[in-house]
Amino acid sequence: MEDVRRTIDWVNGAVEIIDQVALPGEYRTLRLTTVDELIDAIRRLAVRGAPALGGAGALGTALAAFAHDDPAAVRGDAERLAAARPTAVNLSWGVSRALARLGDGADAVLAEALALLDEDERLNHEASARAAELILEKCPRRPLRLLTHCNAGRLATVGWGTALGVVWHLQAAGHLEYVLADETRPLLQGARLTAWELAEAGVPYQVLPDAAAAAAMARGMVDCVVVGADRIAVNGDVANKIGTYGLAIAAARHELPFVVVAPSSTVDPDLTSGESIVIEERAPEEIATISGIPVAPPGTNVFNPAFDVTPAELITAVVTEKGPMAP
């Protein structure tokens, strides 16, 4: 059994993360002592997934608070941290929440960040329990066959997971047959991370190319699709890993429930619809090369959005720790 430590934590004055770039080949942790090191880790996806980024934002703000006496310098670091990736609302939410305690000193900032970490595990456990209940109601077949996209497990959160949290609950209740895990091009969070978590937990699974998901549905291999989220608008539109929108269209075509699970920190209360969500565009090399080897002609133009937006009408339910969200 691998170490069951949190994905991100505060250890002896620094931020420690499970290095998700090294998985599944190697399980190792990274110790980050400055805001710049943390920003670099966020951009490289060494720490990733919306709820885990909330923890990173809060702990990074604590790093800044201990590093500077001048509040303006702390705020400057906090701003850079919040902008490290644009789509997951949890990152800026985590930063703002910890920064709000700056007037009480660095220890108070850290205490807030640590409270946020505890809360994240608890709320994901709750949200995924509620989503599991809903899925059991919507899907008559037993045991259930779920399809998921990207990684919304413990690695994407401080602990436990959201969409994979549902898997852990259903498995414990004896209601799970298997999980189909989309490989999730281009950075393979499904093949590398979701498969690693499922294997570690002893859950039967198959990894499939993203392009095979609709075919799996057509063959009757799927009872329900369950995914996480990076930002949820108040009307129920959801930004999540690129490919989620296509999956929702395919699920609708096959009349399969499509369930989104997230802590309420992923709901952006200022966002009326998904239209204005800023979608991160990533480097062309992520598409034009595989493991550093070119797979497209030199100079090929690339469209590489990291996320897409699924309209609320294609989603059966967005479930947070409070239960299904009313748009």
Ligand SMILES: CSC[C@@H](O)[C@@H](O)C(=O)COP(=O)(O)O
């Ligand atoms: C519980 S994680 C939910 C989302 O953050 C997850 O599905 C996702 O899209 C992650 O994208 P990533 O680019 O790996 O950070």
